[in-house]
Amino acid sequence: MQSRLDGWLNGLVGLITLFPAFYLLFYHLLSLPLLRFSSFLPRTWSRSHCQPSICPSPPLIFHLPPPPMDTSRDVPDILIVGAGIFGVSTAYHLAQQLERPSQIVLLDRAAPPSTPAASTDINKIIRADYTNPLYVALGFEAIEQWKSLPFFQEAQVYNPSGWIALEEKDSDVPALIRKNFRDYGRGDVIEEWSEEKVRHAWGGLLEKTDCSPFGSYYYNSSAGWADAGKALQLMAQEAIKLGVRYEVGEARRIVRDEKGVSGVKTADGTIYHARKVLLATGAWTSQLMSSVEDDLDLPGPDRVEQQVSAAGVTVSHFQLSSEEKSRYSQLPVFVYGGEGEVIPPTAEGILKFTTAASFRNTIRTASGHEISVPLVDQIHVPEALQEDHLHAIRPRLPQLLEDHPRPDYWRICWDAISPxxxxxxxRHPDDRLSNLYFAVGGSFHCYKFLPIIGKYVVNVLHGVSNGREKDKAWTWKEHHPDERGVHARLAPEREIRDVV
Known part of the structure; x- marks a missing residue:
């Protein structure tokens, strides 16, 4: 009898001993399909999209408690933090070069496409129109990839609508762009227009547009727009297919050892180690770097906030009827001088307005340093900002604003902008932060480079030059106030607290 009882007790102890292992296995097997499933959920838009009470999160059948708190995870090669355009493009290009793509980890707070990222949007403009020849060349290089990458072609994410640009009377931008296009050998795609031609084109949709601030007009047939969130998700999925490990976690702290940066620690306590760490964290970069900069007692000029800073702009979306969608789909991308753009309706009939009046959200850290950080809520735009935005967009399509006095959906889009x-x-210039790299500072214009920018980031990770011009433009540097900006119209000149 005693021996039988001893046998039962030994069996019970064995089961208890094995329980944690079975629990972890069960948790990960079950949570992985749920994570992957969430990547393919349809992104629907409606008049109620901006109302969280009407649009709850996708339902799950059941919930599991989190697994036991962290153990460190060793990643021997490269950890990419942030799954916006820089992070995803780098992961994709790295995976094509490395023998073992599983040595790459792409970490983000959300499954792809990462909702908070500036690059996750219904659409973004794709163009080569720059006053700086470097970005003219990059723009045309990117456009070719938007047209030719098989997974973009199959999903038809690129829409070559062309664009019409209205420029202020004293602006030298059109002349510089035309010269750069000619120098690049693409002068054939750009054409000077008259105000009368603009007003009568596309069924007269711009007939009532206020053109009084403008003195020149040009049409570029090579430009267009992309389904931004979908394209980002497709490239992330391609990287995962190639072997990249996608992990979900919110990076909270840079981890260091005696050799420099060794990884990041996430909100749940998990530590992701890597030989090299690439921050592709956009508008959240200063927030993440602040604690390690405090630990090293870096002076203000040596902090990343002096290189890139978080800035926000308001974006509005209008849900069109089927008849309106048919009419406004005739439009190309419409650039209203330095004030912003109108992007043609999506397949779901969403017409989007952007503005160029950006702002910071400056806070003082515990150590006394000032940094700009994104607002947590990107959907609920303060009333004063809404009115400011509506005042800016009304002259562009006044007849639309008569029929739709208020947008159906708002967003504050945050990005990291450099001076x-x-x-x-x-690479970070401080030897105490060796192994730490940056790919940030999209400055509200870099989305278009999604197909190509990763290959240039890979060169930096490998210590390979991208050529003198790019190396100089993209390195850690002192900024000069008299330098002409690449996208200067978006440089923030106000604080959000001064607006609201």
Whole structure:
């Protein structure tokens, strides 16, 4: 009898001992399909999209408690933090070069496409219209990839609508762009228009547009727009197919050892180690870097906030009827001088307005340093900002605003912007932060480079030059106030608290 009882007790102890292992296995097997499933959920838009009470999160059949708190995870090669355009493009290009793509980890707070990222949007403009020849060349290089990458072609994410640009009377921008296009050998795609031609084109949709601030007009047939969130998700999925590990977690702190940066720690306590760490964290970069900069007692000029800073702009979306969608789909991308753009309706009939009046949200950290950080809520736009935005967009399509006095959906889009609007693609210059790299500073214009920018980031990670011009433009540097910005119209000149 005693031996039988001993046998039962031994069996019970064995089961208890094995329980944690079975629990972890069960948790991960079950949570992985749920994570992957969430990547393919349809992104529907409606008049009620901006109302969280009407649009709850996608339902799950059941919930599991989190697994036991963290153990460190060793990643021997490269950890990419942030799944916006810089992070996803880098993961994709790295995976094509490395023998073992599983040595790459792409970490973001959300499954792809990462909702908070500036690049996750219904659409973004794709163009090569720049006053800086470097970005003219990059723009045309990117456009070719938008047209030719098989997974973009199959999903038809690129829409070559062309664009019409209205420029202020004293602006030298059109002349510089035309010269750059000619120098690049693409002068054939750009054409000077008259105000009368603009007003009568596309069924007269711009007939009532206020053109009084403008003195020149040009049409570029090579430009267009992309389904931004969908394209980002497709490239992320391609990287995962190639072997990249996608992990979900919110990076909270840079981890260091005696050799420099060794990884990041997430909100749940998980530590992701790597030989090299690339921050593609956009508008959240200063927030993430602040604690390690405090630990090293870096002076203000040596902090990343002096290289890139968080800025926000308001964006509005209008749900069109089927008849309105048919009419406004005739439009190309419509650039209203330095004030912003109108992007043609999506397949779901969403017409989007952007504005160029950006702003910071400056806070003081515990150590006394000032940084700009994104607002947590990107959907609920303060009333004063709404009125400011509506005042800016009403002259563009006054007849639309008569029929739709208020947008159906608002968003504050946050991005990291540099003083010169060049991205920051470089290694950190402080030896105590060796192994730490940046690919940030999209400055509200870099989305178009999604298909190609990763290959240039890979060169930086490998210590390979991208050529003198790019190396100089993208490195850690002192900024000069008299330098002409790449996208200067978006440089923030106000604080959000001064607006609201």
């Amino acid at each position: 010169s609007q060049h991205p920051l693609i470089t």
